Amino acid sequence: MTAPTTTARKGGRWIEQWDPEDETFWRETGRRTATRNLVFSILSEHIGFSLWSLWSVMVLFMGPEYGVDPAGKFFLVAIPTLVGGVLRVPYTFAVARFGGRNWTVVSAALLLVPAVAAAVVMEPGTSYTTFMVVAALTGVGGGNFASSMTNINSFYxxxxxxxxxxxxxxxxxxxxPVIQLVGLLVIGTAGAAHPRIVLAVYIPLVVVAAVLAALFMDNLAPVRNDTGAVREAARDPHTWIMALLYVGSFGSFIGYSxxxxxxxxxxxxxxxxQAASLTFIGPLLGSLIRPIGGRLADTYGGARITLVNFAAMAAATLVVVYASAQRSLGIFLTGFIALFVLSGLGNGSTYKMIPxxxxxxxVARGLTGERAAAYGRRLSGAAMGLIGAVGAIGGLGxxxxxREAFLTGHSGTPAFVSFLAFYALCSAVTWAVYLRGTRAAAPSAAAGDGAGTAGDGAQPAGTHDPQGRRQPAYADI
Incomplete structure (x- = not known):
């Protein structure tokens, strides 16, 4: 395998050949190129998430003079979640249509729109409708996640x-948590009357992220726009099963954040x-632990880690329900921060499951080597956009x-009880679909066509049904 050839086409830097499954290619040149793209992808996505969660910070600046009640504030922070979730679908396809590097530049630059708009309207006297429209604009930051993950999935x-x-x-x-820390710093130093300082920090950072993506990232020519893959992924029940599980992990993370x-x-x-001094802790820990969730899934299997994780999230929710009913802030913070940590672990393990x-x-279709890898990349890339969109909308829920719990009962306890039931459902689905019967499936898979072991991330070959048709085995995904 030769080194990746980067050529200049209309629209930016393009790599014409890319085969990360070839170990020689990966060791000599692929890993270095992929790492460089990963670094600047992370930067752009980081700024995107900050702007997406902007209104979770702005509502802390909105005192009585803004005339917005608690229910209205919950709705303001919910709107970007909905818009970001919907945008994740077209953002996923934009990578294949325009190129990963090109779309990263465009999507990063688009973040200027909600940042500048918020700087203009963030003052008492602005109508609630205007706040809703501007909050909706920050949904573009949520879309960045889907295009970034689809792009990086193709590199590795x-x-x-x-x-x-x-x-x-x-x-x-x-x-x-970073933008929440910025908000805390502003409130603690300049006071709650100066929300525009937060925007003054982020507007230059948006420009930096777009420029660095243009200078150092690449497009992959082999990643083509494939509407057939989208249709096939949408018809596959596993896409929607994983979307349900991702609602439980990422939907929890972004909703709680x-x-x-x-x-x-x-x-x-x-x-x-006081609220700002605590809100960043959970999202920070949940973000830092997400790669560990992916690493554990690489080693032990994503389904196993996901099952244990949802059971632990249910246990942490019980703690929160108890603390909420008793109005014990210390126990509440312990349980709630545990939920953030576990949602981060679950984010890593569920996303590992998709490819x-x-x-x-x-492999169950009889494909091997690069043909199997290409099929997996093709469908998993398409599925990620759909799964990421549904997961983000879970944050809206x-x-x-x-909002409903505080509007009717002035307490979050009813909401936490509903979350507890949902985590129990996610645990049951994970076990029933991906782990039930895998003790028997794994040995026959290992003896099959040598697809690999859980330790190196390869997948078992599968089993056969009574009619002799090969069935996928998901023990080590």
């Missing part, structure tokens, strides 16, 4: 995807400064559940 071999996707997503996710400060203010009577599932299906 299957055995490295869990770690690489975990780093990419974790580095992006950490944009949430946006709502944490408001919950502290309304349930535990914290001031904006593994489609690779297992390729969390914020609306909190």
């Amino acid at each position: 071999p299957l055995r490295k995807k869990g770690w690489a996707l975990g780093l990419n997503a974790g580095g992006g996710n950490i944009g949430v 946006f709502a944490f400060g408001l919950v502290l203010q309304n349930q535990f009577d914290r001031t904006p400064l 593994g599932i489609f690779q297992a299906k390729a 969390i914020n609306l559940a909190f």
Whole structure:
């Protein structure tokens, strides 16, 4: 395998040949190129997440003079979640249409729109409708995740995807606590009357991210726009099963991140400064641990890690329900921060499962080597956009559940009880679909066509049904 050839086409730098599954190619040149693209992808996604979660910070600046009640604030932080989730679908396809590097430049530059708009309207007297429109604009930051993950998925071999996707997503996710820390710094020094300082920090950073992506990233020519892959992924039930699980992991992470400060203010009577001093902790830990979730999934299998993780999230939710009912802030923070950590682990393990599932299906079809890898990349890349979109919209559900709970009962306890039931459902689905019967499947798979072991990220060959048709085995995804 020769080194990747970078050529100048209309629209930017293009690599014409790319085969990360070839170990010689990966060792000599592929890894270095992939790492460079990963670094600048993380930077752009990080800024995107920060702007996406901007209104979780702006509502902390909105005192009584803004005339917005708690229910209205929960709705403001929910709107970007909905818009970001919807945009993830076209953002996924934009990578193949325009090139990963080209779209990263465009998507980063688009972040200027919500940042500048927020700087203009963030003052008392602005109508609630205007705030809603400007909050909706920050949804473009949520779209960045889908295009970034689809792009990086194409750069890395299957055995490295869990770690690489975990780093990419974790580095992006950490944009949430970072902007919350910036908000805390502004409130603690300049006071709650100066929200525009937060925007003054981020507007130059948006420009830096776009320029660096243009200078140092690459487009992959082999990644073509493939509407057939999208249709095939949409018809595959595993796409929607994984979307459900991703609602439980990422939907929890982003929903809790946006709502944490408001919950502290309304349930535990914290001031904006007191709330801001605590809200960043959970998202920070959840972001930092996401790559570890991917690494554990690479080693032990994503389905196994995901099952244990959802069971632990249910246990942490029980702690939060108890603390919420008892109005114990210390126990509440312990349980809630545990939920953030576990949602981060689950984000890493569920996203590792996606390429593994489609690779297992390729092997079950009798494909081997690069043909199997190409099939897995093709469908997993298309599925990621759909799964990421549904997962993000799960964050909307969390914020609306909190809004309804505080509107009717002045407590978040009913919302947490509903989350507990959902985590139980996710645990049951993970076991039933991906782990039930895998003890018997794994030995026959290992004896099959040598697809590999869980340790190197390759997938088992599968088993056969009574009619002799090969079935995928998901024990080690």
